[in-house]
Amino acid sequence: MSSEPAIRVERVSKKFARSLKKAMVYGLADIARATLLPRQFRSPNLEARVSDTLGATTGSYRTRKTERPTPSNEQPATSNPQPADGLRPSEFWAVRDVSFEVRRGECLGLIGANGAGKSTLFKILSGIYGPTDGRIEIRGRLSALIEVGAGFHAMLSGRENIYISGAVLGMSTKLIEEKYEQIVEFSGVRDFIDMPVKFYSSGMHVRLGFAVLAHLDPEIMLIDEILAVGDMEFQKKCIDRINEMRQGQMAIALVSHSLYRIESLCHRVVWLDHGHVVMIGEAREVIRAYRDQQIQLSAEPDGHGLNARKATGALAESPFFIIHRAEPVHADGRVDERFAYGEPIAVRISFTARQRIERPLFNLSFMVAGVSVLETSMLVDGQAPDYVEGPGEITSRLVNPRLLPNAYTVELFIRNPEGMVDLMDMQVVTQFTITSEGLDQIPQTGPYALGHLMHGNMLYQPYEWDLSRIRSAGKDA
Amino acid sequence: MQTTIYDASGRDRISLAAWGHMLREFWGYRELTWRLISRNFSAQFRQSFLGYLWVVLPPVATAVVFALLRQAQIVNVPMAEGSMPYVLFALMGTTLWGFFTQITLMTTNSIASAGNLVSRIYFPREVLAVSSAFNAVINLAIRLAVLALMFALVRYAPHWQVVLAPLLLIPLAALGVGLGLFFAPINTMMHDVGRMLEFAFQFGLFLAPTVYPTPDLATATGRWERVLFWIHSLNPVSHFLYAVQSLVETGVFAVTRGLVVSTGLSFLILAVGWRFFHICEPLLAERL
Numbered sequence: 001m002s003s004e005p006a007i008r009v010e011r012v013s014k015k016f017a018r019s020l021k022k023a024m025v026y027g028l029a030d031i032a033r034a035t036l037l038p039r040q041f042r043s044p045n046l047e048a049r050v051s052d053t054l055g056a057t058t059g060s061y062r063t064r065k066t067e068r069p070t071p072s073n074e075q076p077a078t079s080n081p082q083p084a085d086g087l088r089p090s091e092f093w094a095v096r097d098v099s100f101e102v103r104r105g106e107c108l109g110l111i112g113a114n115g116a117g118k119s120t121l122f123k124i125l126s127g128i129y130g131p132t133d134g135r136i137e138i139r140g141r142l143s144a145l146i147e148v149g150a151g152f153h154a155m156l157s158g159r160e161n162i163y164i165s166g167a168v169l170g171m172s173t174k175l176i177e178e179k180y181e182q183i184v185e186f187s188g189v190r191d192f193i194d195m196p197v198k199f200y201s202s203g204m205h206v207r208l209g210f211a212v213l214a215h216l217d218p219e220i221m222l223i224d225e226i227l228a229v230g231d232m233e234f235q236k237k238c239i240d241r242i243n244e245m246r247q248g249q250m251a252i253a254l255v256s257h258s259l260y261r262i263e264s265l266c267h268r269v270v271w272l273d274h275g276h277v278v279m280i281g282e283a284r285e286v287i288r289a290y291r292d293q294q295i296q297l298s299a300e301p302d303g304h305g306l307n308a309r310k311a312t313g314a315l316a317e318s319p320f321f322i323i324h325r326a327e328p329v330h331a332d333g334r335v336d337e338r339f340a341y342g343e344p345i346a347v348r349i350s351f352t353a354r355q356r357i358e359r360p361l362f363n364l365s366f367m368v369a370g371v372s373v374l375e376t377s378m379l380v381d382g383q384a385p386d387y388v389e390g391p392g393e394i395t396s397r398l399v400n401p402r403l404l405p406n407a408y409t410v411e412l413f414i415r416n417p418e419g420m421v422d423l424m425d426m427q428v429v430t431q432f433t434i435t436s437e438g439l440d441q442i443p444q445t446g447p448y449a450l451g452h453l454m455h456g457n458m459l460y461q462p463y464e465w466d467l468s469r470i471r472s473a474g475k476d477a
Numbered sequence: 478m479q480t481t482i483y484d485a486s487g488r489d490r491i492s493l494a495a496w497g498h499m500l501r502e503f504w505g506y507r508e509l510t511w512r513l514i515s516r517n518f519s520a521q522f523r524q525s526f527l528g529y530l531w532v533v534l535p536p537v538a539t540a541v542v543f544a545l546l547r548q549a550q551i552v553n554v555p556m557a558e559g560s561m562p563y564v565l566f567a568l569m570g571t572t573l574w575g576f577f578t579q580i581t582l583m584t585t586n587s588i589a590s591a592g593n594l595v596s597r598i599y600f601p602r603e604v605l606a607v608s609s610a611f612n613a614v615i616n617l618a619i620r621l622a623v624l625a626l627m628f629a630l631v632r633y634a635p636h637w638q639v640v641l642a643p644l645l646l647i648p649l650a651a652l653g654v655g656l657g658l659f660f661a662p663i664n665t666m667m668h669d670v671g672r673m674l675e676f677a678f679q680f681g682l683f684l685a686p687t688v689y690p691t692p693d694l695a696t697a698t699g700r701w702e703r704v705l706f707w708i709h710s711l712n713p714v715s716h717f718l719y720a721v722q723s724l725v726e727t728g729v730f731a732v733t734r735g736l737v738v739s740t741g742l743s744f745l746i747l748a749v750g751w752r753f754f755h756i757c758e759p760l761l762a763e764r765l
Contacts, residue, residue, distance in 0.1 A: 028663065031760060035757070127599035139479075144598070147593060151516075156516065164512050164513070
């Protein structure tokens with residue numbers, strides 16, 4: 001029973017037009033196609049459809065009963081071939097060849113950058129858009145929490161709008177009447193319930209809207225990033241409500257940009273990128289891979305002009321020093337910008353001293369997004385070369401580093417022995433990333449482990465709790 | 478447990494089974510339809526002093542202006558012997574014509590003007606079309622009350638058989654909704670359609686038996702009178718107007734060939750329009 005999928009998505013694709021005028025023309029063409037062509041020739045993705053005339057089509061109506069065979073479509077389902085790229089000018093794939101399932105009692109997360117196709121996919125699942133290709137099967141009553149305050153009319157009072165919004169979302173009048181009190185209570189806008197919604201603050205508007213959504217009782221629920229509303233207290237209410245729903249046999253699909261939320265609520269995760277599925281799997285694994293890729297991306301843009309400066313032969317220059325190279329070096333001597341968590345990290349700096357300089361103090365800062373996480377500094381430890389003159393090389397090694405996965409930049413400055421005078425100003429000299437590889441050394445059994453390790457914190461420090469004295473405070477000691 | 482399937486091949490064009498589905502779906506969403514009707518109705522004039530006066534003003538103004546022009550002998554509208562006073566004739570004509578155009582236009586624009594409701598939530602879009610159409614019916618009811626008031630003011634008593642007139646308004650409404658359902662999907666993608674219809678209806682007022690009676694073919698003197706006669710006769714709306722006028726003036730429910738054909742045509746257009754709308758429904762949200 002619980003193994004039966006509530007949502008089955010098979011090779012679904014959806015395309016859109018970029019230009020308004022083209023969209024108009026294509027829309028009319030699609031109407032003509034829908035009314036004039038027999039079904040098997042009709043998909044807007046015509047080329048693919050013709051090569052697939054005997055393809056799997058088993059009735060596209062929103063049928064209310066499980067078994068309602070549609071005449072003339074009794075051929076056995078054959079697997080669709082890879083849809084051809086039937087794009088008309090200015091069209092693009094918003095969702096491309098996506099397949100997954102959501103079972104009863106399961107919560108599936110969708111992650112990906114903006115424009116990855118998450119919301120489009122939800123709209124296809126809820127029946128708002130028809131797919132360009134592929135097939136979707138929904139077993140059970142589905143509610144999509146995509147729009148807060150659906151159907152609200154600004155002129156009408158909160159009370160009237162509860163009834164309208166409820167009806168739009170598929171609640172019967174009887175059900176709304178039953179839940180009316182709870183909805184008002186949940187929303188916390190009781191004092192304003194007879195005021196026109198147009199005079200509500202945006203927060204009140206959203207809360208009333210969500211209160212209606214929260215009292216739906218579907219078998220399948222789609223939630224699209226609408227939880228990021230309201231104050232802390234209200235957010236907590238929303239999360240509690242979702243957790244409550246999650247306990248039952250409900251199938252939930254959730255879109256969120258908050259990896260914390262996905263990690264704590266979802267069992268499995270689909271990662272979408274530009275309409276394609278990059279990865280589907282156990283939540284922890286997918287989030288980890290996604291976060292790794294994000295770190296990679298944030299490291300790549302060459303914001304510090306490093307490459308340009310490298311090309312000129314000098315990374316940094318001052319009247320005293322020329323810095324030629326700065327490289328992240330692995331324990332085995334390999335130069336590579338990617339390190340696993342916990343792997344020893346060294347930064348090697350090649351320079352030329354333009355004159356004889358006594359006891360220069362080198363200082364390296366390891367930065368994340370402009371914040372210094374740690375420094376290796378001769379200003380602190382007091383070590384220094386006796387003197388430098390001409391070409392030289394100096395390496396700073398992090399012993400047993402506990403820097404968490406992220407993209408790091410390294411900034412260098414050099415001071416005189418008293419630490420008062422800059423022999424070289426602070427300059428970004430190199431960058432490296434730490435990936436989630438090796439993160440398993442850290443025990444991760446808590447609900448937000450990955451979220452914190454890969455998102456919230458910069459350093460990991462081994463620690464322990466002393467829980468031995470809790471019992472003594474208990475009542476049955 | 479209900480199972481819903483969406484695929485790329487769209488909806489059946491011909492199968493009869495789909496009608497059952499369409500009707501069931503429509504019935505299943507009757508509560509929402511009713512909610513939207515009452516929402517539109519009660520929100521319509523909340524922030525306005527004159528309120529429902531705005532509903533009755535256009536036909537009354539048109540009729541009064543024409544009565545004035547005729548009284549001043551600037552336009553010459555010959556009324557047949559035994560017909561109702563001209564001002565009533567004109568008010569009735571513009572009221573009924575106004576009902577037809579409004580129900581068509583409101584249905585046509587129902588999807589394009591629904592905004593987020595369509596692009597964010599699924600429900601059968603017929604609900605929007607029908608609730609818009611019903612608001613035109615409410616407007617008609619208000620206008621008919623004013624028409625009745627006008628009859629009383631002019632002290633012209635229609636035959637009691639006029640109570641049968643709503644029977645004639647049913648096919649007229651069907652015609653309007655049918656046309657609206659047909660144009661709504663096209664209008665969703667190409668907003669020209671709504672404007673074009675509005676434009677056509679404005680002029681149509683003068684090419685239908687609304688502010689002047691249809692010229693009599695037997696006594697027609699000029700070629701252009703005959704042209705006008707045919708323009709009137711080929712317009713299905715005219716035949717409903719004739720029938721209502723006949724009920725008011727003579728108390729006879731005149732079942733003419735024109736009325737029968739128009740009624741049949743109206744229901745046919747409703748059926749075709751609805752089916753067309755239903756087929757186009759999955760294509761609408763993304764092009765809104």
